[in-house]
Amino acid sequence: MLVTGKEILQDAHKKGYAVGAFNVNNMEIVQAIIQAAEETNSPVILQASQGGLKYAGVEYIAAMAKVAAEKAKVPVAIHLDHGTDFTQIVKCIRNGFTSVMIDGSKHPFEENIAVTKKVVEIAHAAGVSVEAELGKIGGTEDDITVDEKDATFTDPDEAEKFVKETGVDYLAIAIGTAHGPYKGEPKLDFDRLKTIKERLNMPLVLHGSSGVPEESIKKAVSLGINKINIDTDIRLAFNGAVRDFVKNNPDVYDPRKILGPAREAMKEVIKGKMTIFGSVDRA
């Protein structure tokens, strides 16, 4: 069933587990995520980046995600990942998204507050939940590039002020994760996470979660992370399965035969994540 992001994440916040937010770019990915959620009885968030919407078309992504959500027995939210453009955000809301992220993290603090506040006002009027970002997450995403070394972690004082002034429903924080694969092992600032959770007492979001060791993810969940963004690990599963299949079956040219095993491989990776996040049997 289609629900808001807030509905899913308030329950996760109250009960102390996390829900996977998985990036979708085509039909096979949508199906892999929904099948994983149904098989594990997990609530789930389907999210599309601006790049994903550009690739597939917002109407196509919205239509596929809506069909998936409405057919599913588990709660499903449809979310815009890293929205930076007001018009694009409104377009997503008009197309039935139940959650949007306004990523004003590239702006100075006061300006981030201002752009976020504007989105909260229109999204809440439409019954849509809002995620914002404070601090800078490492790596590259769409049009935001932050050198990993320059990534600045979320300040707890600023976070408190930011939430009070903007009224966001959940907050993405920077505690040492980065988008894309990691070169070494990421070191997360758990003390900072603990402090922010105590001060804010609201759902918190971890970006760049692909490649983070299982134990670190579990610890982050125990300290208050409730939404965990995964894209890269899905891409790697897709890529590995397609390459394997094509290599072992050079004469097969039916897209269904090539993409079918990839869909299965993505589903298995996603089920594994849901188990680690603690969302299994929370639907």
Ligand code: G3H
């Ligand atoms: O946060 C970044 C996500 O992995 C989306 O990546 O902008 O290449 O679709 P993308």
Ligand code: 13P
């Ligand atoms: P990964 O690249 O680590 O999968 O992060 C995805 C993400 O944060 C999407 O917003």
Ligand code: ZN
């Ligand atoms: Zn992200």
Ligand code: NA
């Ligand atoms: Na990552």
